[in-house]
Amino acid sequence: MHYEGTVIRPPSEADSILLQVTLGCSHNKCTFCGTYRGKRFDIKKDDVIFEDIEFAGKHCRRQNRLFLCDGDALVIPMRRLVPILERIRDRLPWVERVGVYANAKSIKMKTDEELARLRKLGLKIAYMGLESGDDKVLEAIRKGADADTMITMGKKLKKAGIKVSVTVLLGLGGRKGSLDHARETGRVLTAMDPDFVGALSLMLIPGTELHDQYEKGEFQLPGAEEMLTELGAMIAATNLTDGLFHANHASNYLPIRAHLPQDKEKTLALISQALDGKVPLKPEYMRAL
Structure with missing residues (x-):
């Protein structure tokens, strides 16, 4: 396989064929990301x-399963993306699902009919980096889309029959904006109603704008208990029809895998116990991106 540079894939695509079709990210402006x-x-x-x-x-x-790398393969024009999916279906007939990263811009570029066609060709799941449902946070991190646009684009994917997996980032609102970030993110997740939610905890990366802001004292990173409180507030504000809410990434202090809505109260109780010191948190040295 012809891989160039860093190749990133979602945790759930660990056992997938990784087919690199683009290099980098079409947006590549988020202040927290150095990938x-x-x-x-x-x-x-x-x-x-x-x-x-x-x-x-x-x-x-x-x-x-097969995942199309890099950061935003859905941005590929239909005249090129369709033949790629057709070739995958022809040469790899045992592949049951193709996945892709997608941002608001690339989803908007595709019509409803085009997305439905991609679904028929095997594109069955798209991973969206929502990061936050708070417009102030989205503007500060230069995400390139506001909350309403994120909701609209998530619904557009679901309308086409493509499963939606949304990533959110605990701590991104800083210490002062922590609970606003949590509650607004829960509101947007409720409106999007994705099939999967993955909550990661912010780890500052040297060389990024957000790390520079932290070094200058312009951004305050929430501590472990603050991030856990934020997670509880986010889950409390999230009402999914039938979805999985994961917070079991290596960056998280408390591994959580909840099926919402049925596991909501049990999960909130677990977070409360952890905040009371009855459930141990992952030590800092064991956290990773």
């Missing part, structure tokens, strides 16, 4: 992509 800072966004050439699909056809026959 693609040294990589200029580009779409890889078709012959390279198709060669990698052929390689997967020979060597990845036990993997029934």
Whole structure:
């Protein structure tokens, strides 16, 4: 496989075929993210992509899921994305699901009919980085979309039959804005009603704007208990029809896997016990991105 630079995939795609079709992220302006800072966004050439699909056809026959890397493959124009999905279906007929990262801009670029067509070609899940439902936070981190746009784009994916997995970032509102960030994020998640939610805890990365703001005292990172309180407030404000809420990423202090709405009260009780010191938190040295 022809991999270039850092290749990132969601935790749930750990066992998937990783097909790199783009380089970097089409937005690449978020103040907290340093993943693609040294990589200029580009779409890889078709012959390279198709060669990698052929390689997967020979060597990845036990993997029934495939993820399109890098940061935002949905931005690829239909005239190129359709043949890629058709080639995957033709050469890798055992692949049951194709996944992709998607941001508000790339979703908006596709019509309802185009998204439905991509779904028929195997694109069954899209991962959206909501990060926060608080417009003040979204503007501060230069996300490129407000909360209402995020809601609209999430619903657009669901209308096409594509499952939606949303990532939110605990601590992103800082210490002062922690609870506003939590409650507004819960409100937006309720409106989007995604199939999956993944809550990560903010870890500051040297070289990013947010890390620089922290160094200057312009941003205060919430501590472990504050992030846990934030998580509780977020879950309390989140009402999903039928979804999984995960907070079991390596960055989190307390692993949580809740099926909402039925596990909501049990999960809030667990967080309360942890805040009371009855459930141990992950020590700082064990946390990771």
